[in-house]
Amino acid sequence: MASKVIHAIYTDDDILLQAVKQVRAGRYHIAEIYTPFPVHGLDKAMGLEPTRLAITSFLYGLVGLAVAIVMMNYMMIEDWPQDIGGKPSFSFLSNLPAFVPIIFELTVFFAAHLMVITFYMRSKLWPFKEAENPDVRTTDDHFLMEIDVEDHDVNQLSKFLYDTGALEINLIDNK
Structure with missing residues (x-):
C-alpha cells in the first residue's frame, strides 16, 4: 500500500x-x-479482470449434487428402504424421478450458501468489521x-x- x-x-x-x-x-x-451505487462499466474502465465466482458457484453446485445423491441413496435405499406408494426400494435409478426435487433443491442450496460464504471471505467482510469507507459522502x-x-x-x-x-x-x- x-x-x-x-x-x-x-x-x-x-x-x-x-x-x-x-x-x-x-x-x-x-x-x-x-x-x-454500482456504476455500470466501471470494472472494465478500471481494467479489472472478470470474476471467477461463477466457476466456484458451479463447483459448489456439483458438491451439492453429490451430497444429495449420496444422502438419498443412503437414506432411502440402503439404510431404511420402504415401500411408499408401491415404488420399489431396491434401486436408486428406479426411484430417481421421486428424488429429482430433493437433488435440485440441495444443489441450489449448496451453491447459494457456499457462494455467499466465499464472497464474504474473498471480500474480507467479516462479522463486526469496521467500515473502510474514507468519506461518508460516498454512501449518499x-x-x-x-x-x-x-x-x-x-x-x-x-x-x-x-x-x-x-x-x-x-x-x-x-x-
Missing part, C-alpha cells in the same frame, strides 16, 4: 467513468473507487477515486484530476 494517496471526489457517475479512463490513460494507478451522493501518489508530482496530479472533473481533492497520508 502506498504511503500517500489522493482522494478525488466526483458528483456524477458519468464524469467519474470518463475520469477513470483519463487517469488510466495518464498511467496513474487507481487504488480503489468508492461509489454509493458522491464518488471517490483513490489514487496512489508514488513518485508523481502531487501538484501536477491534482491539476490533472481537477481537469477530469473532480470537485474536491485531498492528499491523505496512510500509516
